Amino acid sequence: MSEPSSIPALADAVRDAVTARTRHAQREAQLAVAERLVAEREAETANLQRQLGEELADVRRLDGISATRLWATLRGDAEERRAVEQAEADAAARALAAAQARLAHAREDADRFRRERDELGDVEAAYRAALARYEAALTASDAPQAAELAHLSRQLGELTAESREIDEAARALHAARVALADALQMLDSAGGWSTYDTFFGGGMITDLMKHSRIDEATASLTQVNRALERLSVELADIDAPALRGVEISQTLAVFDVLFDNVFADWMVRERISQARDGALALGDRLAQLAQYLGQRAADAAGVHAAVAAKREAILTSV
Numbered sequence: 001m002s003e004p005s006s007i008p009a010l011a012d013a014v015r016d017a018v019t020a021r022t023r024h025a026q027r028e029a030q031l032a033v034a035e036r037l038v039a040e041r042e043a044e045t046a047n048l049q050r051q052l053g054e055e056l057a058d059v060r061r062l063d064g065i066s067a068t069r070l071w072a073t074l075r076g077d078a079e080e081r082r083a084v085e086q087a088e089a090d091a092a093a094r095a096l097a098a099a100q101a102r103l104a105h106a107r108e109d110a111d112r113f114r115r116e117r118d119e120l121g122d123v124e125a126a127y128r129a130a131l132a133r134y135e136a137a138l139t140a141s142d143a144p145q146a147a148e149l150a151h152l153s154r155q156l157g158e159l160t161a162e163s164r165e166i167d168e169a170a171r172a173l174h175a176a177r178v179a180l181a182d183a184l185q186m187l188d189s190a191g192g193w194s195t196y197d198t199f200f201g202g203g204m205i206t207d208l209m210k211h212s213r214i215d216e217a218t219a220s221l222t223q224v225n226r227a228l229e230r231l232s233v234e235l236a237d238i239d240a241p242a243l244r245g246v247e248i249s250q251t252l253a254v255f256d257v258l259f260d261n262v263f264a265d266w267m268v269r270e271r272i273s274q275a276r277d278g279a280l281a282l283g284d285r286l287a288q289l290a291q292y293l294g295q296r297a298a299d300a301a302g303v304h305a306a307v308a309a310k311r312e313a314i315l316t317s318v
Contacts, residue, residue: 058085171237
């Protein structure tokens with residue numbers, strides 16, 4: 001007959017094996033999401049690379065001897081056309097650089113999930129071995145609660161893994177909300193300078209301040225996008241509700257082309273306003289998601305405590 005003191009240790013081994021097994025499945029799900037995101041980013045980068053090539057070709061046509069250059073010269077707007085085409089090429093280059101950065105981040109995430117999954121090893125074999133040892137000990141002990149104890153140990157492992165994933169999603173959500181708050185502050189500042197420039201004449205200093213704030217707002221929104229991508233991956237395997245009305249790829253596309261120096265002042269102001277409205281709406285949805293995750297965490301903790309107490313009562317009575 002096995003010593004009673006060995007049964008809790010074997011039960012812990014089963015719980016740990018279940019946790020590892022569940023975590024392996026979760027990493028598989030996260031890796032699948034990350035790999036799909038990598039594919040999207042690769043397609044996006046290739047498309048922007050093509051667009052940049054087209055914009056640079058337009059600039060070269062105006063710089064060289066071509067029908068485009070001749071027609072622009074005859075109309076008397078060659079320099080203006082050249083400035084517009086160069087601005088569009090610069091915007092395309094910035095968009096490509098941002099896309100390349102997103103692709104690099106997506107690949108990093110995919111590599112991390114793949115590494116974490118592989119580090120867990122053969123979780124199925126470990127689970128079967130732990131369960132077999134535990135079953136043998138319980139059978140030898142003739143404990144009447146053997147079957148229930150095995151079920152509780154498996155349940156504890158699943159609850160532990162679930163709580164860990166909920167916590168990781170909550171931390172990713174917090175990072176997204178912090179980044180969004182910073183972005184809103186930058187958008188408010190950019191909007192103020194844009195309004196002043198539009199309605200009060202502005203000037204060189206005003207333009208410099210406005211463009212500086214726009215650059216800061218764009219950088220902040222890029223951080224929001226990155227946080228949203230991470231959040232979408234963390235939510236993939238805990239059956240959390242989607243962010244209603246938000247598609248991550250569309251949000252990225254909108255934020256990445258928010259500001260373009262070739263727009264008139266009033267249009268820049270309008271786009272800043274639209275971005276701010278979108279950010280506020282996103283903030284509301286993130287707040288709702290925070291409430292949901294908080295309730296999920298509390299529910300999981302309550303169930304875990306009840307199951308752990310029941311298991312402890314059974315083990316101490318064996």
